[in-house]
Amino acid sequence: xxxxxxxxxxxxxxxxxxxxxxxxxxxxxxxxxxxxxxxxxxxxxxxxxxxxxxxxxxxxxxxxxxxxxxxxxxxxxxxxxxxxxxxxxxxxxxxxxxxxxxxxxxxxxxxxxxxxxxxxxxxxxxxxxxxxxxxxxxxxxxxxxxxxxxxxxxxxxxxxxxxxxxxxxxxxxxxxxxxxxxxxxxxxxxxxxxxxxxxxxxxxxxxxxxxxxxxxxxxxxxxxxxxxxxxxxxxxxxxxxxxxxxxxxxxxxxxxxxxxxxxxxxxxxxxxxxxxxxxxxxxxxxxxxxxxxxxxxxxxxxxxxxxxxxxxxxxxxxxxxxxxxxxxxxxxxxxxxxxxxxxxxxxxxxxxxxxxxxxxxxxxxxxxxxxxxxxxxxxxxxxxxxxxxxxxxxxxxxxxxxxxxxxxxxxxxxxxxxxxxxx
Amino acid sequence: xxxxxxxxxxxxxxxxxxxxxxxxxxxxxxxxxxxxxxxxxxxxxxxxxxxxxxxxxxxxxxxxxxxxxxxxxxxxxxxxxxxxxxxxxxxxxxxxxxxxxxxxxxxxxxxxxxxxxxxxxxxxxxxxxxxxxxxxxxxxxxxxxxxxxxxxxxxxxxxxxxxxxxxxxxxxxxxxxxxxxxxxxxxxxxxxxxxxxxxxxxxxxxxxxxxxxxxxxxxxxxxxxxxxxxxxxxxxxxxxxxxxxxxxxxxxxxxxxxxxxxxxxxxxxxxxxxxxxxxxxxxxxxxxxxx
Numbered sequence: 001x002x003x004x005x006x007x008x009x010x011x012x013x014x015x016x017x018x019x020x021x022x023x024x025x026x027x028x029x030x031x032x033x034x035x036x037x038x039x040x041x042x043x044x045x046x047x048x049x050x051x052x053x054x055x056x057x058x059x060x061x062x063x064x065x066x067x068x069x070x071x072x073x074x075x076x077x078x079x080x081x082x083x084x085x086x087x088x089x090x091x092x093x094x095x096x097x098x099x100x101x102x103x104x105x106x107x108x109x110x111x112x113x114x115x116x117x118x119x120x121x122x123x124x125x126x127x128x129x130x131x132x133x134x135x136x137x138x139x140x141x142x143x144x145x146x147x148x149x150x151x152x153x154x155x156x157x158x159x160x161x162x163x164x165x166x167x168x169x170x171x172x173x174x175x176x177x178x179x180x181x182x183x184x185x186x187x188x189x190x191x192x193x194x195x196x197x198x199x200x201x202x203x204x205x206x207x208x209x210x211x212x213x214x215x216x217x218x219x220x221x222x223x224x225x226x227x228x229x230x231x232x233x234x235x236x237x238x239x240x241x242x243x244x245x246x247x248x249x250x251x252x253x254x255x256x257x258x259x260x261x262x263x264x265x266x267x268x269x270x271x272x273x274x275x276x277x278x279x280x281x282x283x284x285x286x287x288x289x290x291x292x293x294x295x296x297x298x299x300x301x302x303x304x305x306x307x308x309x310x311x312x313x314x315x316x317x318x319x320x321x322x323x324x325x326x327x328x329x330x331x332x333x334x335x336x337x338x339x340x341x342x343x344x345x346x347x348x349x350x351x352x353x354x355x356x357x358x359x360x361x362x363x364x365x366x367x368x369x370x371x372x373x374x375x376x377x378x379x380x381x382x383x384x385x386x387x388x389x390x391x392x393x394x395x396x397x398x399x400x401x402x403x404x405x406x407x408x409x410x411x412x413x414x415x416x417x418x419x420x421x422x423x
Numbered sequence: 424x425x426x427x428x429x430x431x432x433x434x435x436x437x438x439x440x441x442x443x444x445x446x447x448x449x450x451x452x453x454x455x456x457x458x459x460x461x462x463x464x465x466x467x468x469x470x471x472x473x474x475x476x477x478x479x480x481x482x483x484x485x486x487x488x489x490x491x492x493x494x495x496x497x498x499x500x501x502x503x504x505x506x507x508x509x510x511x512x513x514x515x516x517x518x519x520x521x522x523x524x525x526x527x528x529x530x531x532x533x534x535x536x537x538x539x540x541x542x543x544x545x546x547x548x549x550x551x552x553x554x555x556x557x558x559x560x561x562x563x564x565x566x567x568x569x570x571x572x573x574x575x576x577x578x579x580x581x582x583x584x585x586x587x588x589x590x591x592x593x594x595x596x597x598x599x600x601x602x603x604x605x606x607x608x609x610x611x612x613x614x615x616x617x618x619x620x621x622x623x624x625x626x627x628x629x630x631x632x633x634x635x636x637x638x639x640x641x642x643x644x645x646x647x648x649x650x651x652x653x654x655x656x657x658x659x660x661x662x663x664x665x666x667x668x669x670x671x672x673x674x675x676x677x678x679x680x681x682x683x684x685x686x687x688x689x690x691x692x693x694x695x696x697x698x699x700x701x702x703x704x705x706x707x708x709x710x711x712x713x714x
Contacts, residue, residue: 044540044545045536045537045540045545045644045645046645047643047645047646049540049545049643049644049645050544050545050546050547050643052545053544053545053546185690211688211689211690212688212689212690213684213689213690213692214689214690214692214693216649217684217689217692218441218444218639218640219437219440219441219570219639219680219681221433221437221565221567222433222434222437222438222680222681222682222684222685222689223684223685223689225430225433225434225437225685226430226684226685226686229427229430241547241641242547242640242641242646245547245549245640245641246640249567249569249640252556252558253558253565253567253569254565255558255560255565267547270546271546272546272547272548272549272641273547273641275549276547276549276641279556280556315544316543316544316545316546317544317545317546318546390551
């Protein structure tokens with residue numbers, strides 16, 4: 001019978017229709033879900049805007065990747081962000097607006113110690129989980145159990161951050177006995193120098209110079225000459241990009257005679273200063289978080305760097321992206337995994353989960369200590385050598401960076417004294 | 424710290440070189456603020472603009488940034504003329520130059536900064552020169568060419584401006600406009616035109632100072648803000664409207680900063696410099712060379 005045949009066909013098609021409606025309904029429901037809004041301030045103008053913009057590009061790449069896969073918990077991710085102008089004073093108001101006016105679901109920090117610390121009181125007042133980007137030892141003053149930080153400085157950040165410089169220095173023969181400590185009058189250099197002083201005390205080094213300078217100094221040669229007059233075996237410098245450039249130039253102009261110089265310079269990690277200073281960086285010992293020498297150890301990073309470098313070139317920010325961008329992406333990967341695992345945005349649950357689990361990210365496995373810092377430090381102390389000219393391409397290849405510390409990543413030993421290491 | 428002779432000489436040399444650069448960034452303010460009564464708070468923005476112009480030409484063609492800035496100074500001169508014309512028509516002519524004029528220049532400062540951010544991004548920019556990494560040594564004394572070349576050109580520029588103002592009819596008219604505009608009108612000179620050209624000259628010097636800045640250190644769009652206090656301090660210390668005073672004031676501040684950094688600690692340098700400014704004003708309110 002034809003009627004029976006039609007019914008039979010309909011009977012076979014019905015499950016297929018039902019399945020199709022289920023998928024369509026699911027997709028419709030996902031479209032109906034409100035977006036997951038993540039708010040933050042970021043330094044898009046001001047002295048640290050180069051890093052802030054690079055971090056933003058990185059976070060946007062993550063957002064696009066996540067949304068392509070369907071979002072988090074079926075919700076598309078949206079960013080709400082404002083320029084903090086690299087000014088700590090703007091931060092409390094900006095985060096209050098994000099939470100009370102923009103009604104974001106989560107907040108993360110902008111880049112750097114100076115803009116993380118001012119947001120902390122508000123986060124603590126609202127009991128919010130706060131994932132932060134490259135703050136050095138911020139939580140030591142707050143002891144907040146919902147604070148997390150993606151920079152690999154370890155559970156004692158100031159100490160972990162500076163450890164590699166001293167470990168490398170103590171491999172020299174004879175061992176160094178005196179040290180000059182110098183840094184900018186700003187949050188990060190102060191904290192880095194605090195960490196350096198812990199090592200100085202532990203190793204019994206004699207401090208012959210311990211001073212800071214205003215960040216807007218134009219000529220650094222009087223500072224270097226004053227350091228030279230004390231004849232130190234080691235010179236530890238903690239600085240931001242403009243003063244890093246000024247100090248490296250002054251050290252070369254004055255012809256600083258010491259055995260090892262560097263340690264905590266922010267700036268030589270980025271293409272702008274690598275190319276601007278070129279051979280002047282030879283002999284300088286400094287921290288890096290990634291170098292092409294170690295490309296085999298971070299296989300997924302290559303894939304991210306390709307995406308980042310394509311966008312960075314267009315937007316006029318650090319075209320290498322070895323320092324901050326991978327960690328900005330990793331910060332968001334941690335959030336993604338924690339939200340997915342806890343199936344929600346509850347700060348208490350997220351914090352508890354993050355304290356008790358490790359996360360697979362582009363920068364490797366990340367686990368957090370009780371104070372929200374990385375459970376294991378992984379700051380690489382390197383020495384530059386053999387830099388010729390100011391071409392950017394030489395920095396994309398292995399050969400001009402020697403990793404001195406930590407052990408698993410070590411590719412060579414420190415060359416000293418400083419003036420000999422320059423050649 | 425023991426003050427060895429070499430350390431003292433080096434501190435003086437470094438202070439003089441630094442002072443030369445300070446003179447270049449301040450001489451324009453000395454003209455606009457000291458002589459014309461135009462509180463051009465946007466002066467550092469034009470310095471940064473000068474840095475970026477020098478950067479573009481250096482990056483594309485490899486020309487020396489200081490030579491580029493001198494060759495292109497007529498462009499900055501024209502920009503200064505246009506800017507003063509707007510300021511005059513919108514504020515000065517209506518007698519609203521005090522507060523609204525100040526807001527106008529603040530606006531120019533931020534607009535310039537934002538435009539530079541949009542065009543060039545926020546990364547630090549620097550230039551390559553044949554002398555940038557060269558240091559001459561005379562015994563224990565160092566002469567970094569990165570500072571020596573801007574110093575020499577700066578002193579030549581400041582002396583040139585002074586000679587121009589005192590030995591030409593137009594220059595004397597500028598000096599006269601600062602003293603008595605009515606008398607100037609009676610002599611058949613249009614004070615607005617004189618002020619327009621003098622303001623343009625001040626912006627042209629800012630363009631050249633911008634090239635000095637990018638030779639000395641890498642720049643990014645907002646770095647100019649750091650010089651707002653300094654340029655006005657040099658101008659007041661030297662004596663309002665005195666070009667020689669600007670040069671001397673800049674050298675004094677440079678040496679004070681260098682000495683303090685060398686012998687007492689660099690964090691004291693700004694306090695000593697501005698303490699010196701206050702002390703000078705207490706004993707000589709018109710500044711070192713003011714009338």
